Amino acid sequence: MxxxxxxxxxxxxxxxxxxxxxxxxxxIGKSSGLNIVIDKDVQQDLQTTIYLRDxxxxxxxxxxxxxxxxxxxxxxxNTLLIYPDEPAKQADYQGLVVRGFHLANADAKLVAxxxxxxxxxxxxxxxxxxxMIVVRDTPQAIALAEQLIALHDVAEPEVMLEVAILExxxxxxxxxxxxxxxxxxxxxxxxxxxSGGSTTTTTTSTVTSxxxxxxxxxxxxxxxxxxxxxxxxxxxxxxxxTDSDVNILxxxxxxxxxxxxxxxxxxxxxxxxxxxxxxxxxxxxxxTYVDVGLKLEVESxxxxxxxxxxxxxxxxSSINEKLENKSNGNVAYRIGTRNTAxxxxxxxxxxxxxxxxxxxxxxxxxxxxxxxxxxxxxxRLFRSDSDDKGKTEIVLSITPRLVRGIAKPDAANETFDAxxxxxxxxxRNEAEGASVVVEQPQQQPAQAAPAEPRRNRDEN
Numbered sequence: 001m002x003x004x005x006x007x008x009x010x011x012x013x014x015x016x017x018x019x020x021x022x023x024x025x026x027x028i029g030k031s032s033g034l035n036i037v038i039d040k041d042v043q044q045d046l047q048t049t050i051y052l053r054d055x056x057x058x059x060x061x062x063x064x065x066x067x068x069x070x071x072x073x074x075x076x077x078n079t080l081l082i083y084p085d086e087p088a089k090q091a092d093y094q095g096l097v098v099r100g101f102h103l104a105n106a107d108a109k110l111v112a113x114x115x116x117x118x119x120x121x122x123x124x125x126x127x128x129x130x131x132m133i134v135v136r137d138t139p140q141a142i143a144l145a146e147q148l149i150a151l152h153d154v155a156e157p158e159v160m161l162e163v164a165i166l167e168x169x170x171x172x173x174x175x176x177x178x179x180x181x182x183x184x185x186x187x188x189x190x191x192x193x194x195s196g197g198s199t200t201t202t203t204t205s206t207v208t209s210x211x212x213x214x215x216x217x218x219x220x221x222x223x224x225x226x227x228x229x230x231x232x233x234x235x236x237x238x239x240x241x242t243d244s245d246v247n248i249l250x251x252x253x254x255x256x257x258x259x260x261x262x263x264x265x266x267x268x269x270x271x272x273x274x275x276x277x278x279x280x281x282x283x284x285x286x287x288t289y290v291d292v293g294l295k296l297e298v299e300s301x302x303x304x305x306x307x308x309x310x311x312x313x314x315x316x317s318s319i320n321e322k323l324e325n326k327s328n329g330n331v332a333y334r335i336g337t338r339n340t341a342x343x344x345x346x347x348x349x350x351x352x353x354x355x356x357x358x359x360x361x362x363x364x365x366x367x368x369x370x371x372x373x374x375x376x377x378x379x380r381l382f383r384s385d386s387d388d389k390g391k392t393e394i395v396l397s398i399t400p401r402l403v404r405g406i407a408k409p410d411a412a413n414e415t416f417d418a419x420x421x422x423x424x425x426x427x428r429n430e431a432e433g434a435s436v437v438v439e440q441p442q443q444q445p446a447q448a449a450p451a452e453p454r455r456n457r458d459e460n
Contacts, residue, residue, distance in 0.1 A: 039083035185231040267293010315339035
């Protein structure tokens with residue numbers, strides 16, 4: 001502890017009524033051993049009434065200058081200067097300090113704006129690259145800035161999101177019955193002919209040749225059942241059944257800061273190609289990409305009490321059909337999608353399951369012989385039934401787990417003395433301080449004043 005600090009922590013008792021302020025400073029100087037220099041512009045007849053018992057010298061000085069519109073500063077380890085608390089005198093006597101604040105978490109622009117608004121700082125420089133604030137002001141104002149920055153510069157809370165996305169597909173396919181031929185083809189047979197001859201030397205032989213010739217229009221009028229070919233399709237017996245149960249699981253773990261968005265895409269980017277022809281005949285193609293698959297967006301907000309607010313958006317899409325125009329090169333896709341959005345507020349470690357995104361399909365196909373397939377019971381021999389049932393459901397399970405909660409400062413650090421309306425402690429605003437009028441008390445004879453201060457007043 002410096003000699004000045006030791007002198008400031010000494011205990012004194014002051015009991016004065018309508019006493020000259022100069023006499024009070026004289027008494028404090030003799031009690032503490034400090035040298036006190038008073039500016040010439042401090043009024044000679046400035047008086048005040050004060051009753052302080054067993055208080056420190058520092059506290060006594062602060063109360064006296066507060067009630068008399070005076071200011072004080074340290075000249076050295078053993079000397080104090082007292083001067084009128086006016087903007088002009090502050091410009092002459094107040095010592096200023098330059099201080100740089102490196103911020104680890106808070107945004108420098110936001111904190112600088114808070115310092116200008118709350119503490120009325122005018123000399124503030126923001127270094128966005130280093131996330132640093134440089135200020136120039138009185139030591140008392142700098143101390144207030146440290147407390148204000150401590151409220152801003154806290155680590156942001158974070159949360160770990162454990163997500164499980166399950167797509168459950170159930171299908172049942174039955175194909176039973178007799179698939180009769182659905183068509184018959186009649187085609188005329190080509191004519192055949194034969195020719196024979198013999199040649200004899202020592203051995204006699206007979207040669208016969210046969211062949212085909214093309215049909216003529218006249219041959220069509222001479223067709224008989226024996227000269228016509230009948231072609232039928234195959235007869236198929238169907239007695240099959242297929243059951244399917246498919247689970248597609250995605251289980252990402254996402255760590256996200258407070259009030260930030262986390263995105264997950266499990267799928268592919270599908271290109272859509274469009275062609276545009278200009279007036280001069282030039283054709284240009286544009287390619288745009290569409291996200292197809294499973295897309296999840298989560299925005300978290302952490303509240304006191306280990307509660308987490310979640311804003312969820314889930315979309316599941318798939319390609320149903322490809323649409324292509326080969327003449328101009330355009331390619332597009334018909335995309336089916338299912339999506340949901342909700343807002344939740346969960347506790348740390350609480351699990352929530354979202355389900356109900358169901359897609360249900362039921363297709364029934366009948367292949368039958370006309371008339372015969374409609375006969376009750378016996379018609380089953382002339383028909384084939386195919387039943388295709390499918391059901392798909394999307395299930396989302398999410399569990400938030402706090403990595404870092406809200407670092408709330410102590411109540412004692414959330415509140416601190418910041419001076420008065422007319423100025424921050426240790427600095428008076430020039431625009432507002434100029435309009436302040438200090439009313440001097442009327443001079444009255446001192447009553448019951450201590451003897452030692454009276455002697456000092458006589459000496460002055």
